[in-house]
Structure formats: structure tokens, C-alpha cells
Amino acid sequence: GESVGLHLPTLSVQEGDNSIINCAYSNSASDYFIWYKQESGKGPQFIIDIRSNMDKRQGQRVTVLLNKTVKHLSLQIAATQPGDSAVYFCAENTPSYGKLTFGQGTILTVHP
Amino acid sequence: DADVTQTPRNRITKTGKRIMLECSQTKGHDRMYWYRQDPGLGLRLIYYSFDVKDINKGEISDGYSVSRQAQAKFSLSLESAIPNQTALYFCATTPAGRTGGTQYFGPGTRLTVL
Numbered sequence: 001g002e003s004v005g006l007h008l009p010t011l012s013v014q015e016g017d018n019s020i021i022n023c024a025y026s027n028s029a030s031d032y033f034i035w036y037k038q039e040s041g042k043g044p045q046f047i048i049d050i051r052s053n054m055d056k057r058q059g060q061r062v063t064v065l066l067n068k069t070v071k072h073l074s075l076q077i078a079a080t081q082p083g084d085s086a087v088y089f090c091a092e093n094t095p096s097y098g099k100l101t102f103g104q105g106t107i108l109t110v111h112p
Numbered sequence: 113d114a115d116v117t118q119t120p121r122n123r124i125t126k127t128g129k130r131i132m133l134e135c136s137q138t139k140g141h142d143r144m145y146w147y148r149q150d151p152g153l154g155l156r157l158i159y160y161s162f163d164v165k166d167i168n169k170g171e172i173s174d175g176y177s178v179s180r181q182a183q184a185k186f187s188l189s190l191e192s193a194i195p196n197q198t199a200l201y202f203c204a205t206t207p208a209g210r211t212g213g214t215q216y217f218g219p220g221t222r223l224t225v226l
Contacts, residue, residue, distance in 0.1 A: 041219075042219060045217070
């Protein structure tokens with residue numbers, strides 16, 4: 001039978017606010033994590049990554065936090081802009097798999 | 113990103129037809145991947161290739177086949193298309209030595225099977 005599409009989590013913020021997008025990952029053996037941004041009609045684009053031996057990494061306006069104890073990853077976007085509106089995916093790399101596993105995604109909408 | 117290109121960008125086909133989606137990359141990467149994306153779902157891996165002679169099934173390979181014609185080219189075929197293969201298809205690449213590391217995606221192919 002047909003599968004039913006899931007509703008993605010959504011986050012709506014005002015321009016200038018800080019945004020926090022969360023992701024729970026599945027495998028405690030995962031050693032590398034990536035956040036991707038996907039704008040409408042485009043392929044996913046790399047934003048920032050973090051290795052499992054770190055708990056925080058900062059980029060330009062973005063910060064990724066990793067909590068291995070509870071297998072949680074978050075992406076913080078400072079001073080969110082309308083151009084940040086997109087779907088955001090986390091991905092985990094598990095060495096034994098040799099490939100990435102992607103999360104479901106979160107829709108971020110930024111209102112001017 | 114022009115480094116990874118996909119053709120066609122949009123395709124409408126009928127049930128039972130054979131269709132090929134093509135991916136080319138100029139990044140010089142050894143590893144290439146095919147994913148499908150359905151509304152409300154994440155990316156699911158169909159096939160991946162670590163080099164020209166190495167092809168591996170992903171989590172949803174049934175109904176699909178691939179060909180790695182060269183380092184830069186990786187094509188995905190639907191042998192006999194069915195409506196539940198209607199989806200957005202993405203090709204991605206990664207440099208060798210970075211197992212499952214940062215992947216660079218093409219713009220996607222939107223496939224509709226009637």
C-alpha cells in the first residue's frame with residue numbers, strides 16, 4: 001500500500017531572532033554529524049559539521065552543539081534572516097555503515 | 113551547485129516505462145550516491161558507489177539499478193517505473209577516504225510516474 005507522508009516539524013521565527021533546530025540521532029557509534037540546508041527546488045547544501053570528540057563548533061552565524069549522552073544535536077542560527085527559510089536536515093555518519101543517515105528535517109520559516 | 117549536475121531536472125513518464133536519470137560531477141570525487149526524497153521524509157539511499165568497480169545497494173534498491181560509467185558519471189535506472197517511484201531524486205558525491213563524510217548534492221530530478 002501507499003505510505004503516508006509525515007508532517008515535518010516546523011519552526012517559525014521573526015527576522016532577527018535566534019533559531020534553534022533540534023535533532024535526535026540514532027546510533028551511539030556515530031562519529032561525525034552534519035547539518036544541511038535545503039531550499040525549495042534545490043539540493044541540500046552543507047552548513048556545518050562536528051566530530052564526536054567535540055561538543056560545540058561555531059561557524060558564521062551558526063553553532064552546532066552535540067550531546068552524546070542523550071544522542072542529541074542542535075543547530076543554532078543567530079540573527080535569523082528571511083533567506084534562512086528552508087528545510088534543515090541533520091545527518092550522522094556511522095563508520096561501520098560507510099554512509100550517512102539523514103534525519104526527517106525541520107521546516108524553518110522566517111517572517112520579516 | 114554546478115559541480116554536480118543532474119539530467120533531466122524534471123520528467124513525467126508512464127507506468128511500465130524504463131527511465132534513466134544521469135549524474136555528472138566535476139569535483140573529482142570517487143564516491144557517488146543516489147537518494148530519493150519523498151514529501152515529509154528524509155533522504156533515503158538507493159545505491160552508492162565508492163569507485164568505478166564498486167557498486168553497493170542502499171536501503172531501498174528494489175526496482176532500481178545503477179551504472180558507474182566513469183569516475184565522473186553515475187546513472188540511475190528505473191527498469192519498469194511505477195507510481196510510487198514518484199519522488200525527488202538526488203545525486204551526491206564525496207571524496208575518497210571520507211567514509212560517509214560531507215556530501216555534495218546535485219540540484220535534483222523531479223520524477224512523476226503516471
